[in-house]
Each structure stands twice: as structure tokens, then as C-alpha cells.
């Protein structure tokens with residue numbers, strides 16, 4: 001078991017509806033030391049890959065991405081969630097359905113901060129059905145930039161996102177892949 005899997009076993013709570021609650025270290029109270037370890041691990045896994053920018057999505061991705069960025073020495077851009085579409089042409093936009101909140105948001109990134117020269121590492125906290133990732137990939141494509149890789153803290157391997165994203169050919173590095181969890185017993189199984 002790696003350091004993140006151990007932490008999930010220690011402090012994660014399995015909720016109804018396929019939700020893993022990790023708000024004591026990842027989603028509300030933030031364990032910055034753990035984020036630093038995660039950043040170091042991604043730096044190892046993406047060694048030799050050209051990356052000049054990290055892209056994430058608000059809110060939970062921001063803290064993780066910022067700490068990880070210290071290991072890559074690159075700036076972080078985060079996609080903002082917005083109810084209204086900005087039509088002035090200054091923004092890249094994509095529609096993203098939220099797994100946890102069951103609503104749709106437009107996510108936006110200013111054209112100032114993403115361009116065709118960018119080689120982007122996407123970082124996010126969770127991968128479930130992959131909607132958030134597909135929105136971010138679509139924004140990167142709109143900018144003419146390229147996806148250098150994707151770093152996820154916790155992938156829920158029993159949902160479809162991971163397979164979809166890997167089938168599209170992206171280098172996806174999830175630090176913990178949960179293959180099953182039981183809300184009655186609290187048991188969590190990880191992929192080897």
C-alpha cells in the first residue's frame with residue numbers, strides 16, 4: 001500500500017452513493033505535507049515529460065495543484081466554475097456535469113493563460129466518470145495546447161472515467177485507484 005492508500009484507509013469514510021469522503025486531509029482540511037508527497041510522486045512518474053503549466057479546476061484541485069507545482073516549477077491555472085457563459089470571446093469554456101453536486105457548470109479559462117505553446121499537466125483530486133477531465137481536455141484542445149499528462153489523487157476505478165481517459169491515449173497517473181468500497185463495512189479495496 002502506498003502513502004495515499006494508507007491515508008485513505010486511516011481517514012477516508014465511505015458514504016452512500018459511491019462517495020468517498022476525504023475532507024479531513026484532501027477536500028476541506030488540507031494536509032499540505034501529504035500534498036507535497038503527492039507532488040513528488042507525480043514528478044517521478046512524469047519525469048522526462050515536457051510540462052510548462054499545470055491546469056486544475058476549482059475548488060479542491062487548487063491546493064493540490066499548487067503544492068505539486070513546486071515539484072515542476074511551473075505556474076498553475078485553474079478553471080473557474082461559472083453559471084453563465086461568457087460570450088465576449090475572451091474565455092475558453094466547456095460544460096461539466098458535477099458528480100458530487102449533480103448539476104452542470106460551465107468551466108472557463110481566460111485565453112490569456114493558455115495558448116498553443118503550452119504543454120499541460122492536468123491535476124485533480126478525484127476521477128469518477130471523467131466529466132471534469134473531459135471538460136479540461138476540451139479547454140486545452142480549444143487553446144491549441146497539448147495535454148502532457150494527467151495526475152489524479154484518487155481514481156474510483158469502478159466508475160468509467162479512468163478507462164475512457166486511458167482509451168483516449170492519455171498518460172493518466174492516479175496515486176490511489178479504488179476498485180471497490182462498501183458503505184456498510186467501510187471496507188475499501190485498491191487496485192494493485
Ligand code: 5GP
Pocket residue numbers: 018019020021022027060097098099100124125126127128129130131132133156161
Ligand atoms: P467526474 O467528473 O470524474 O465524474 O468527477 C470528478 C469530480 O467529482 C472531482 O473533481 C471531485 O470533486 C468530485 N468527486 C467525484 N467522486 C467523488 C468522491 O467519491 N468523493 C469526493 N470527495 N469527490 C468526488
